[in-house]
Amino acid sequence: MTALLASVTGPEEAEIAIAGGADFIDLKDPTQGALRAVSPEVLQETVTAVAGRRPVSAVAGDLPMEPELVAQAVSARRAAQYVKIGLFPAAPEKQRAVIAGLEGLAREMRLIAVFFADAQPNLSLLPALKEAGFVGAMLDTLHKSGDRLISHLPLPQIKGFVDTSRRLGLMCGLAGSLEAPDVPRLAVLAPDYLGFRGALTRGARGGAIDAEAVARLKALIVGSAGGVAEDAAEERLATDRIFVRDMEVEMEIGAYGFERGRTQKVRFTVEADIRRRAAAPRAIDEVYSYDIIMDGVRTLVHRGHTDLVETLAEELAAFLLQDRRLAAVTVRVEKLELGPGAVGIEIRRPLEV
Structure with missing residues (x-):
C-alpha cells in the first residue's frame, strides 16, 4: 500500500x-x-x-x-x-x-x-x-x-x-x-x-x-488506495453518485484497417457509486473527486491505439475501482463517427471485496 x-x-x-x-x-x-x-x-x-x-x-x-x-x-x-x-x-x-x-x-x-x-x-x-x-x-x-x-x-x-x-x-x-x-x-x-x-x-x-x-x-x-472496504451490500444500499457525462475526446480506436493511423471522436460517460457519508462533507479531501474519472479517461487516450470500446470500458472501470471508496461504476463508451448517432457499450462493475 x-x-x-x-x-x-x-x-x-x-x-x-x-x-x-x-x-x-x-x-x-x-x-x-x-x-x-x-x-x-x-x-x-x-x-x-x-x-x-x-x-x-x-x-x-x-x-x-x-x-x-x-x-x-x-x-x-x-x-x-x-x-x-x-x-x-x-x-x-x-x-x-x-x-x-x-x-x-x-x-x-x-x-x-x-x-x-x-x-x-x-x-x-x-x-x-x-x-x-x-x-x-x-x-x-x-x-x-x-x-x-x-x-x-x-x-x-x-x-x-x-x-x-x-x-x-x-x-x-x-x-x-x-x-x-x-x-x-x-x-x-x-x-x-x-x-x-x-x-x-x-x-x-x-x-x-x-x-x-x-x-x-x-x-x-x-x-x-486499498483500505479495508465496508460490507459491500451495505455500500450498495447507501450510496451517492459521482458522474462525468459526455466527455468527448479525440483518440485512436477501431479494429478495422481504415480506423488505424487516424483519430476519431469518442464519448465517455461514467457514474461512480460511492458510500454515503454519515455527515455532510466540509472539505474537498472528504469527497470523491470527478477529476479521478477524467484522469482515467485521459490515461487511456494517452496510451495510444485501442481496438475495442469494450476494452476501454473494462480498463477504465478497473482503474477506478482501485479506489475502494467506490461501491460500483457504470461506464459508457461511444464512438461518434460510425453511424447516424453513436455506437458503443455500457457496463456496470461492482467493487470485488
Whole structure:
C-alpha cells in the first residue's frame, strides 16, 4: 500500500510526524530550497530519536552536478537509511556522470534519485539508476512556488514514471507541493509513497508539522488506495453518485484497417457509486473527486491505439475501482463517427471485496 513520507526539520518534528502516522521520516531544510540538507548533527540526533521506529531518509543537498562533490555529500549522510540525490538541471551527460559516480556508494548505501517535474526531468535515466545500484526514484518539484506536481506533468506521464520504476524494481515516490485533493488522484497509480511538507504544517511551508494534518492525510491515503472496504451490500444500499457525462475526446480506436493511423471522436460517460457519508462533507479531501474519472479517461487516450470500446470500458472501470471508496461504476463508451448517432457499450462493475 502507498506510504506517507513526511519531510521534517529535526527530531522534534519527527516525533510529531510519527504520532500522526507517517511511514517515512525525511530530513531536509524546507526553508532553503527543494533539497537543502540539514547538518550531520541534526541527522544523527533524528536517527537516534526515531530509534528504528520508521525509516529515515536524508537529502544530500542542493548541489551542482559534479560527481565528486555529490559523492562526498552522500557519504556524509551514512546515518540515514536512505539518501536522496537531486538530479538538478544540467546536461544529460553530467547527470549520467553523477549517477555513475555513485555506483560504489550504492553498494553500501540505499540511494534514491530525485527528478524535478518543473525542470524538464530526463526520465530516460531510470534504467541507468538501476544499473548503478540505486534502490529508488522520486518525482518532486524544484521550485516551491505553490504549483503542484500535477500542474507540471500530466497524469499519464506520472503513471509512466511509476510503471517504469516498478518494472525496473525501483522504489518510487511522488511529491511536489501535494495537497489533500491530489492524494486520491495519485494513490490510484500505486506509488510506494507520497511525500508531503506544506500540507502537514500550520500555515506556510516553513511552519511547524501538525500531527492532526499528518493523520488526515494518512487516513486519506489508506481510504484511497486499498483500505479495508465496508460490507459491500451495505455500500450498495447507501450510496451517492459521482458522474462525468459526455466527455468527448479525440483518440485512436477501431479494429478495422481504415480506423488505424487516424483519430476519431469518442464519448465517455461514467457514474461512480460511492458510500454515503454519515455527515455532510466540509472539505474537498472528504469527497470523491470527478477529476479521478477524467484522469482515467485521459490515461487511456494517452496510451495510444485501442481496438475495442469494450476494452476501454473494462480498463477504465478497473482503474477506478482501485479506489475502494467506490461501491460500483457504470461506464459508457461511444464512438461518434460510425453511424447516424453513436455506437458503443455500457457496463456496470461492482467493487470485488
